[in-house]
Amino acid sequence: MSGTELKGDLTDAAVLSAIRLGDENAMAALYDRYSAVVYSVALRVLGDTGAAEDVLQEVFMQLWRNPGLFDASRGSLGPWLSVIARHRAIDGLRKRRPETDIADVVVSIEPDMAGAAERARAMEKVRGTLGSMPSTQRQALEMAYFEGLSHSEISAKTGEPLGTIKTRIRAGLLALRKAFAS
Amino acid sequence: MSAHEQFAEDLALHALGALPADERVVLEKHLEECAACRRELEQLRGDMALMALATAGPVPPQRARQRLLEAISREPRRAAAPARHRWWTFVPWAAAAALAAGLVVLWLQKSDLQQRLADLQNQSAQQQAELQRAREVVSTLTATDAMRVTLVAAKTPPQPEGKAIYVRDRSSLIFLASNFQALPPQKTYELWLIPINGAPIPAGIFKPDVHGNASVINPPLPAGVEAKAFAITVEPESGSSAPTMPILLMGAGE
Numbered sequence: 001m002s003g004t005e006l007k008g009d010l011t012d013a014a015v016l017s018a019i020r021l022g023d024e025n026a027m028a029a030l031y032d033r034y035s036a037v038v039y040s041v042a043l044r045v046l047g048d049t050g051a052a053e054d055v056l057q058e059v060f061m062q063l064w065r066n067p068g069l070f071d072a073s074r075g076s077l078g079p080w081l082s083v084i085a086r087h088r089a090i091d092g093l094r095k096r097r098p099e100t101d102i103a104d105v106v107v108s109i110e111p112d113m114a115g116a117a118e119r120a121r122a123m124e125k126v127r128g129t130l131g132s133m134p135s136t137q138r139q140a141l142e143m144a145y146f147e148g149l150s151h152s153e154i155s156a157k158t159g160e161p162l163g164t165i166k167t168r169i170r171a172g173l174l175a176l177r178k179a180f181a182s
Numbered sequence: 183m184s185a186h187e188q189f190a191e192d193l194a195l196h197a198l199g200a201l202p203a204d205e206r207v208v209l210e211k212h213l214e215e216c217a218a219c220r221r222e223l224e225q226l227r228g229d230m231a232l233m234a235l236a237t238a239g240p241v242p243p244q245r246a247r248q249r250l251l252e253a254i255s256r257e258p259r260r261a262a263a264p265a266r267h268r269w270w271t272f273v274p275w276a277a278a279a280a281l282a283a284g285l286v287v288l289w290l291q292k293s294d295l296q297q298r299l300a301d302l303q304n305q306s307a308q309q310q311a312e313l314q315r316a317r318e319v320v321s322t323l324t325a326t327d328a329m330r331v332t333l334v335a336a337k338t339p340p341q342p343e344g345k346a347i348y349v350r351d352r353s354s355l356i357f358l359a360s361n362f363q364a365l366p367p368q369k370t371y372e373l374w375l376i377p378i379n380g381a382p383i384p385a386g387i388f389k390p391d392v393h394g395n396a397s398v399i400n401p402p403l404p405a406g407v408e409a410k411a412f413a414i415t416v417e418p419e420s421g422s423s424a425p426t427m428p429i430l431l432m433g434a435g436e
Contacts, residue, residue, distance in 0.1 A: 021301055024254050031250060039242040041234045053246045060250050065257070075228070082234030083227070090199075119238070126235040144200045145233045151200050170194035173229040180232065 012077040019067045027064055034078055035060070037119070038085040045089035045146050055088045078119070090148035122180075129179040133172060140165050141172035185222035186212070193219060197226035207361075210393060214360075319399060322347060322354040342394070344431055346373070346412040353405050355385055357398040357412070362390035365416060372417040373398055374425050376432075378408045385412070387421040410434060 010018075010029070018026035035056060042055035059081060062069065070080055130138050136158075143154045151165045158165070185193065192209045195201040201209065213220050344359045357373050365371065370389055374382040386401030411434040415425040 020305065021298065022258060024251065024258075027254055028247070028251055031247060035247070036241050037234055037238055039246070040237040040240050043240050044237040049243075053242060053249075056242055056246055057250055057253065061253060061257075064254055079228065079231035079234070083231050086234065087199075119235075122232070123235045123238045126232050130236055141233070142236075144195070144198045145230065146237075149200065150202050151195055152202060154200075166191040166195060169198065169200070170191045173194050173197070173226055176232045177225070177229045 013072055016067055016070065016072070016077070019064065027060070030063075030077075031060055034081050037078060037082050041082050041085045042089040045086060045093055045148070051092060052089070055085055055092065058088060059085050086145070093148060125179050126176065129176055133175060136160070137168040137172050137175075140168040144169055185219045186216065189219055190222075193223050194226050197223060197230045207393070210395075211360075315400075318352070318354060319356065322349050322352070322356055322400075342431060344373075344412075344414060344433070346433070348375070348409055348412075348435075350406060350408055353403045353407070354400055355398070355403060356400070357386065357388075359388065359390060359394075359396040359414075361394045362396060363394065364390060364392075368419050369416050370419050370421060371396070371430075372415055372421050372425070373401070374413045374415065375403065375407060375409050376411040376413055378410045382413065382425050383407065384421060384423060387417065 012030075012033075015026050015030050015033075019030065038059050039052055039056045043049060043052035046052050046055070062084075063081075070077060130141075133141075139158070140154055140160075143149045143157070144151070149157070151162060151169065154160075155162045155165050189209060189212060192201055192205060196206060196209055213223065342359070342361045342363070344357060347356045348354070355375070359371070362371065370387045372387045373385040375385040376382050383403065384401075385403060386398035388396040388398050390396045411432055413425065413429045413432040415422075415427070415429055417426055
């Protein structure tokens with residue numbers, strides 16, 4: 001796979017341009033870059049390796065079939081793929097048809113995850129931030145993100161008032177934002 | 183952050199897709215009018231995307247990579263196989279063979295480059311066309327001579343609403359619908375331009391998304407028709423050339 005390795009240093013934009021021209025090696029390079037993020041999210045949501053592999057396949061095939069779905073002016077590719085993976089996994093979890101139009105997903109986010117080192121640093125930061133949150137706040141955020149539960153479902157599960165759940169979820173997201181703002 | 187404080191928590195839930203439908207409708211209505219809250223929602227979606235990194239660790243098995251690459255090669259996006267050129271049949275003398283082979287290699291490289299250039303030119307032309315289209319849309323939305331028409335239901339809640347913006351000189355029409363009910367699969371909504379004189383003109387068919395929203399952007403229209411009103415009917419899936427009664431929504435220009 002020497003073609004793949006050659007593309008290791010290219011930016012996401014350059015790899016995507018090659019994919020638009022039908023370059024299969026570029027697709028392999030992109031897979032090597034982001035498959036772990038996509039797979040991990042799907043696996044965490046679905047709890048089943050086979051189903052997570054299906055989501056992984058579906059997310060990358062969609063990008064292959066239509067690379068124009070990702071609009072580089074509105075965010076970076078890694079986070080975008082992770083959001084699409086989460087949507088698809090939660091749709092699978094709830095046995096429902098895809099609810100989100102993939103082209104509507106906008107992720108305005110700064111950290112560039114194209115390099116392995118940047119990805120590792122960003123992961124460390126997220127884990128650190130989640131780890132320093134009160135456990136009730138982390139739990140509310142995780143239930144909403146990984147289980148796709150609405151705030152009333154979370155409230156029913158935890159016995160906490162609706163308003164408290166809302167406040168916790170927002171505070172949790174803002175804590176993540178703050179960690180990446182500095 | 184200048185987003186409205188009363189929507190702050192709902193925006194966070196919406197970013198996660200955790201807002202119940204009734205509250206989502208209220209919030210989306212507000213989002214249509216509030217750029218600050220739209221920006222905050224995008225930002226929250228970015229914050230939400232960071233959550234994915236909390237899970238990173240498991241690596242997909244090698245077979246998943248293989249499966250993807252096989253699926254990709256079964257679905258090449260362009261027919262790239264260059265024609266085989268039986269160049270040797272044209273070279274009777276061994277001495278000329280090497281030279282000819284070299285030329286053929288160069289020629290093949292050239293045609294590959296030409297193919298790539300053509301692809302890039304295609305891409306560029308597409309982008310130009312998209313840009314042009316976007317410019318037209320924006321200039322219609324902001325034109326001082328645009329006719330702005332609001333169409334509302336004669337009665338009943340949940341108030342389906344349509345907004346048509348029409349520039350006669352350019353035959354440019356933008357129509358935005360909200361709160362529309364889903365239709366059976368074999369039916370569609372159809373927008374009509376009702377001219378000062380003559381029969382209603384079909385101005386695009388549309389189906390609302392799960393939130394009841396839809397749009398029609400620059401449908402094909404005859405040039406320079408002066409509109410008296412716009413109307414919406416329910417039609418068979420492929421649309422009709424004349425409206426089927428009753429008219430669901432109608433609005434006349436100011």
